[in-house]
Amino acid sequence: MRKRLIPALLAGLLLIFAAAALAPTSPASAAPAATIQDAAQALRDDPVYVDPGARDQLSAxxxxxLExxxxxxxxxxxxxxxxDTPAFPEEGLLQTLRSDTGITGVYAIRLGDGFDAGADPQVMPxxxxxxxxxxxxxxxxxxxADTQLNAFVDxxxxxxxxSAPASWSGGGGAADGAGAPVGGLITLGALVAAGGAGAYAISRRNRRRRxxxxxxxxxxxRVVVDEDITAYGxxxxxxxxxxxxKGADDAMRADYERALDSYESAKSKMDRARHPSDVRGVTRALEDGRYSLAVLEARRTGGxxxxxxPPCFFDPRHGPSVADVLWTPxxxxxxxxxxxxxxEARLTRGEDPMSRTVDVGDGxxxxxxxxxxxxxxxxxxxFGGGLLPGLLVGTMLGSMLATPAYASEYGGGDFGGGAGGDWGGGDFSGSDFDSSGFGGGGFGDGGGFGGGGFDGGGF
Structure with a gap:
């Protein structure tokens, strides 16, 4: 009897050891307490990081x-x-994560039941x-968490x-492959390689289309802007x-110099324009120049x-506006x-304004x-990001600008875009970034912000 039990016990122990060797290691029990630096390091390789202590929020x-x-x-x-632990203090959490990750982009944090997000202004206004x-x-x-994060990511x-940073490996959760046998790792590697090749092909195709x-x-x-530059010249x-x-003073000469500089700046910016959003700098320079000319005229005439x-809504080439009037498109x-x-005089007389027209493609x-x-x-x-939405609400252009597709294709979901540096989305910038996009208002409790909302200059 005893002789028969010993082999059975040994077989049972071997089965237990084999199961333990093949089973994935639990990151929550094996991994040491993580830090925000660990999260940032992980985000350089994959778009989603789930802390071991928050695994109950989002499954592998x-x-x-989501990745x-x-x-x-x-x-x-x-x-x-x-x-939501002392290891991740709420204050400055977004900015720290962005700084330590060092890549321009949109960042979202689910902290316990709270949520906050930020972005480099040139990636999302x-x-x-x-x-x-x-x-x-x-x-x-x-x-x-899964519903909220998917809604945000969508x-x-x-x-x-x-575009996505080149450092991303194309996915892989925190628990993927942990403690897996060699055969499983080889299979996983082959799948990742195949998936990576497919993702790379899709990425190239999407980039070419954009x-x-x-x-x-x-x-x-370019046609419209060149007309504006020519008219200003x-x-x-x-x-x-x-x-x-005779009679010219230093103030007049400075106004004249600014007007000339604006002309040269507009031409230079248009020559360097590579994206539709680059045109904002051109028309902003023209608007600056026309205001300088208006100031110069006032000085010369003693006015x-x-x-x-802002410039005249109906045609910015008319120069700075002098009044606000009620208008119904x-x-x-x-x-x-x-x-x-x-x-203003035309509208008072019941006439149509002299509107700026553009070619809509049908002649x-x-x-x-x-x-x-x-x-x-x-x-x-x-007109700038803050003014334009109110002016265009209900018009065809205003309706189109309000769609997510506009922001993706033409830049600027705020009808004018943000400031920010020269880094594009997905570029490595280290800690050299515009932190105004990561002010945040706190994570609050129960998924809300603790009654504060966002502060100015943040989100």
Whole structure:
């Protein structure tokens, strides 16, 4: 009896040892306490990081699916799921994660039951992140991490500019392959290699498509911007001012110099433009120049220096506006728009304003607010991100600019885009980044922000 028991016990022990060797190691029990630096290091290799202490928030399968969604879209979107512990202090958490990861992009953190997000302004504008964060903090999505994070990622990959960083390996959750046998690792490696090749091909195809769309949009914009630059140059030529003329003082000469500099700046920026969003800098320079000319005219005639106002809504080539008047577009609601003196007089007489028209592709020219989304960056440079949405609400251009597809293709979900450095989405910038996009308002409890919302300059 005893002789028969010993082999049975040995066989049982061998089975237990074999099962232990083949079973994945539990990261929650084996791994030491993680830090924000660990999260940042992991995000350099994959778009989603789930801390071992927060594994109950997002399963390995859900993590993998979220990673695949981001890598398939080829967008620089980073997600960290962290436990609400002293190891991850709420204050400055977003900025620290962005700084330590060192890659431009959109960053989302699920901290316990709270949520916060930030982005480099050139990847996703501040207002776009504000709106997106608010949208996923509603009671329907905030209670479940998987639902909330997928809702965020679905919109973020549509709106984010740039491409996924080259350092990403193409996926792999925290628990993938941990403690797996050699045969499993070989199989996993083959699958990853095949998946990586497919993802690379998709990424190249998507990038080529985006580049072609951007080139077409920029070509359409170039016609309109060149008309604006030419018109401004003709205004300078007609200007009857010479720096050495009698009565000219240093202030007048400075105004004249700024007007000339704006002309050169606009031409230079347009020559260097490679994306539709680059056009904003061109029209912004032209707007600066026209204001300088208005100031110069006031000094020469002894008039009052004009206040800095936006250009005429109907045609920015008319120069700075002098008043706000009520205007109702066809089929839209009434709103106040800034107008020049000539258009104010026309509207008072019941006449149509002298509107800026553009080619809409069918041989006809229509007012720019009834044209396609390609003209968004052109208008954004003249009117800025804060003013333009109210002016265009209810118009064809305004409706198009409000869609996530616009932000992805033309840059700037806030109708004008953010500032930010020269780094593009997915580029490695280290700690050299515009931290204004990572101010945040705190994570609060129960998925909400503790009554504060976002502070100015953050999200």
């Amino acid at each position: 399968a859900d993590e993998k699916a 695949n969604k981001i890598t398939d879209a080829d967008k620089p979107v980073f997600v960290a799921v962290l436990p 501040t207002r776009a992140v504000e709106n997106l964060t608010a949208a996923v903090e509603n009671p329907t999505t905030a209670g479940d 919109r973020a990959v549509e709106q984010a500019r740039g 580049e072609e769309e951007e080139r077409a949009a920029l070509d359409k914009l 003709e205004t300078l030529e007609r200007l009857d001012f010479h720096p050495a003329e 009052e220096i004009p206040a800095r106002r 066809s089929g839209g609601a009434s709103r106040e728009v800034p107008v020049c003196g000539a258009d 006809n020219r229509r007012p720019y607010w009834e044209a396609g989304p390609a003209y968004g960056p052109w208008a954004g440079g003249y």
